[in-house]
Amino acid sequence: MSSRGTTETNVLQQNLQDQLDRLVQQLVDLEESKDDFEQDEYEELKNETIEQLKEMKESLSKMVKGDITLVDSVNAMQLAIQAAISEAFKTPEVIKLFAKKEPGQLRTRLKEIDRDHKIGKVSKDAYTQIKLEILTAVKKLGSEISPEEEMFLSQCSGTSLSAFQETDNSIKSAENLIQKNG
Structure with a gap:
């Protein structure tokens, strides 16, 4: 490393x-x-x-x-994103789609997980975790979510979402610092 x-x-x-x-x-x-x-x-x-x-x-x-450092702004953002992903997302596929900024593919994955849950292929806990991760990622990528999805997020979100929000704020702070010093 x-x-x-x-x-x-x-x-x-x-x-x-x-x-x-x-x-x-x-x-x-x-x-x-x-x-x-x-x-x-x-x-x-x-x-x-x-x-x-x-x-x-x-x-x-x-x-x-902090105007001069060898930990450049790109590395600082990479560290912030890595922390956000490791805390907020546990599903590798969601991490990959979030990193690629693919809200459409995340929506497709959400439909698949809904279907798999209905037919009993995915447990309730796994379904809740993955759906929470996908909706969080979709929302963070700036896509609209339905009122029902918003309700699901507020009911099911816990420490993972708050950890993601904290790191998301860190990323925004890093981006602001880059723009200020860039």
Whole structure:
């Protein structure tokens, strides 16, 4: 499994610490050997070092604000979607159709599961779980659901739907952040 930028971010933090140590040591060395330089040369080297420290401070400020990260926005969205799917959906077929954004095929699957339940091929618990997942996915994809389906969702939805809603909000927050920083 990939680190999704976590390892790289740790390496970046260590490199920044090393760079800070180097720049501070450079200032110390400049002060100690001030007499070995012409006044203009000393001032120029000192100003360059201070400028590098200012640039580093600006970069660190951006990182603290979240404007710079190695966990890019696409990976952040992938993680949010993965969490939503794993919490809200247990049926692989529903996960696949949701990921492909196929509300029509989800509706077809719903008809099949209704039929299978009526003929006794699917238990009530399995039927309820799958129907709940399909209706949740259809609704989240922006398709209309009937008042009866809405009632079914409100009666049967529990932690899976609320987990999905939480992660759906996280995805929207990530998308807003991407648009803001993009």
